[in-house]
Amino acid sequence: MSDQLNDIEKAALDALDAVTSEDALQAWKTAYIGRSSPLMLVFAGLGKLSKEEKPVVGQAANRVKVALEAAFEERTKAVKDAALAKSLEEEQLDVTLPGRPAPRGRLHPSTVQLRRVLDILAEMGFQVYTSREVETDEYNFQLLNFPLHHPAREMQDSFYIEAEGRGDNPILLRTQTSPGQLRAMREYAATNPQNPPPIRIASPGMCYRYEQITARSEIQFNQVEGLAVGENITFADLKGTLTDFARRMFGQHARVRFRADHFPFTEPSAEMDVECFVCGGKGCSVCRRSGWLEILGCGMVHPNVLMNGGYDPKRYTGFAFGMGPERQAMLRYRIEDIRYFWGNDVRFLGQF
Amino acid sequence: MKLPLSWLKDYMDIDGLSVEDIARTLTFGGLEVEEIRYAGWPMSASGAKDMHSSQRHEFKTEGIAWDREKIVVAEIREVMPHPNADRLTLCDLYDGTQQHTVLTGAPNLFDYKGKGKLPKPLKVAYAKEGATIYDGHAEGLVLTMLKRAKIRGVESYSMVCSEKELGISEEHEGIIFLDDDAPVGMPLADYMGDVVLDVKINPNMARCASVLGIARELAALLKRDLRSLGDFGGLKAKGDFATIEITDPTLNPRFVLGLVRDVVIKPSPYHVQRRLKMVGVRPINNIVDATNYAMFELGEPLHAFDYDVLKERAGKKPVKILTRVAKDGEKLTTLDGVERTLTSMNVLVCDEKGALSLAGVMGGAESEVYDASKEVLDAKGIETKEGQPTIGKASVRGKSTVNVLLEGAAWNFINIRRTARQHNLPSEASFRFSRGVHPAIADKGVSLGLKLMAEWSGGTVAPGLVDSYPLPPKDPTVDVTTRDVKRILGIELSAQQIAELLSRVEFECNVKGETVTVTTPPYRMDIGEGVVGLADVLEEVARLYGIENIPTTNMADALPPQVGNPVHEWEERLRDLLISVGLTEVVSYRMTSAEKESRLLSGGSETHQQIEYVRIANPITPERNVLRRSLLACVLEAAEKNVRAESLALFEIGAIFLPHKNELPDEPRKLALVMTGRRIASAWDVKDSPAYDFYDMKGRIELLLAGLQLSNVSYAPPAALPKKHRDDVSAVEGQVYHPGKCAEIKVGDKVVGQFGEIHPLVKERYELGASPVLAAEFDLAALMSAQSGFSLTPVAEFPPVYEDIAVIVDETVPAARVEGLIRQTGGKTVTDVRLFDVYRDEKIGAGKKSLAYSLTYQSPDKTLTDAEAAAIRNKIVKRLEQEVKAKLRS
């Protein structure tokens, strides 16, 4: 009997050695440890054995069963491992094939830069104030201390709108966001004419100049105008605020410098340069070898402008500044040609 | 204003300062230096490398320095013919130490050729072997080094230079003849090396449009002394050679005349010509040059009249000059030969016979001083008869000397500006007059002009000036307090410090306690009165104190109430939502043309002519002569530009412009969307993906509106589109869209926009691909006002029951109606209704469709049983049977 069991065991183990697949494993299991396998038949025949033989054969059969089951487990694991190893080896992707594109929308680069500017200014307390794009000469020039026929007007050639009977107050496309200064001041002052409230606004929007369209000049461009009016605002505050702004915009180590300049609606006026962030001030083609980039114009609000806005210049002071997001974007992204901005070519827009 | 430093040095000491120091000082002081151009001046160490290396300098720099050893003043003692070439000469030249034979082809030496030893040697600029100069024959400016060479058998190693070779001007017709007193052997750089700063003159710096003007600023900024200005011969006495009558002193506050007799017209000395070239003026003759030279030196434009012509016109009477406005239609031939028709805005300088010149802008042809010597007239082929005027000019009579009446005046700057613009006559004179020239400098200008003319022409200055000064300006007096300086500039200065700063720019200062009373110097016109004057003076304090030296501080003022800008913030959120659903933002020109927008109308451009536009009076091109009325037209144009892209999903947010006759237009803000092309971009395993259709656009709109938290959104079929006139072009005829594939979008009962597939006829007018073009437009004000409060739907705790039902209805029954009935009947328990199939088949019957819905039943407070769900479903089916004759599909 024990010979028979040894034969069963040997045959089973030999057969198991040849098993290499899941299917064969199942077939082996049925054949060698299944209900009608020779081993199980031995168990089934135990009842027919003598009292003496029964435990001996039972024990021996049990040992074979445990051994076969263990061998089966082991083999199962080996087969699975081999299958996994095989599949891992076979399932090699060409990782250099392109990924499947997921649709993605983009903001226009002007919007991206406008947001950067406005976000920084918002944290400094400058609230967005928007105003109209088609303006009167009065708001675009006269109230901003550009008298009729003043030489400063020559710096800003305008697009005029067909309209009759308007005399010295024609309609035009705003050449700057500065009319917003007046509209804001008048709006604020109207809330309390005796004690107008302080102002801190940022005015973004499209402006227009009569120019030829070239790589460097455009007929429309965005501007962001800042205005702070209050009872204790100084030129030193203007410098402090804009220096902070430049650090936020161009990095904590950005160096700035201020040069005297002239704008009709501010006095004193200045131009702020920031050290070229492309070359770190060493000089490169972006900064035209000067190491500095002109970033914005600024100054103390001219007393005539304060008065026109309803703020008494003897009591209130203020500063204003203006900058061009497209110019900043051009510097930041090294865009060489301003015509890309309104060209609406998706190959350009898709890059931002 | 171009400033040669050699000229500046006449007025101040610049020892110890580099060119860049000077440029930097001016730039920070409000006189921006736009370019530095060297013409011989030694370059600073860094400057010298600037040209041809990437070395940093702060200013745009051009030009060359002259090697002191290798480029010197020399004299030509004899000009000899070249043995083998007619067009070349050989010069016997002495450079102070050695004799050389120099080969040259300069045509202006031919006159001296073969004349033997010259009685008076010619002074020239001599470049030795190894000198670096510009190549005179090259296009543009190309540096070259002189090398030894044999030209037609004669050895050559050096040359006599033209202006082009030395970087003085473009002139290469002949060599430079220096003035006779040029010291032979002196390095040319020391003799006349120069560097020119191109200084931008802002309107508030009009006083700096002269060498003296800039020198005064620079001296003040550097705390150096200004050399005092001579009085040019003390011409105070009243002259008797003319009288003056000013009709309107507000237009002509001052008029000064001087006279030089017996002027010989000839070229100016070379050093004068060179300086004029450096400032950008072409030398003409000693008379014209003297007027220009005096103007660049002092800032007072001058005008020279031929006194003999005036005397002849006056007949027996004394010469009388009048200034008055022109009569409308009056004519004057200006010295450029153009007959100009004048208006009553133009001011004229006249005599009793009529107009002589267009005041402050351009002289008249008749009284112009020019060289009428016999030689010149012969050369011009003009026949001369004694006493007989020819070509309309009285002075053409072959005489060799003239008497020159010199005008220096002050004019109203606005009037000059308008006149110069009207006649399109920009000039150095009108540039200055149109920015304001102080009347007080008129006599100084005339005196200097007379002095220079006499000096350069051998003439004699007649005694005295004729000066009519009816309206001397009051030079403003302003009180500045230490408190003002603190309050506006943020710096603490004592009254003495303020006075010290302002005295540097020649304000007269009186200190009393904390107040400085300052009086404007009598040459500047940019200081106002009162609070404006205070700002003007504080600008001077800031400039002189140094804007760089003002500290940086944080605003001490309380932060104003933070009100935000809900419209702007909402618009930005909208942009974010749009890009999150895969749309790309475009920004278009606001200026367009009616023709371009007419493409959006099925009616075509004729109908379009009737549309009112905001029209540009001075468009840069007819293609951009109106402001847009349709944002969708802009986005369609953008799509058109990208016709090669296989898939486009674009949007734009911005204003359109609706006119009000002769008033400001309305500027409503809009959103427009365009989608066309493939739904999924092609890839290596994605080919021929279907094109975007109506439902792609609708899906995005649904996401957008859901993102805006809008509830109660409905989509009405086209029949509901009102035909009435709407504010933008695209809706005028309601035919922008395919009539069967468009919808109006409502929130509650408010229309916020429409969308659909572009009408095939409209699409034909655009160069777009074959795929359908989907578009949408929203009115942002309407959309924003449709915003309602946010209401959160609680997350259900009890399990839902899902069930599908399919109903067969007539084709004409809109899906939205069926869904509405399901939701209405199901009440709160039906938490979701999703259409998952639309099916048409003969088995269902013609004109019928099957709509299959997934329903979700869910109770907020218990687990629903199947039986409870079934009860609701039965109610729904019954309702659908009653209302839309629906049949349950089994």
Ligand SMILES: [Zn+2]
């Ligand atoms: Zn750089």
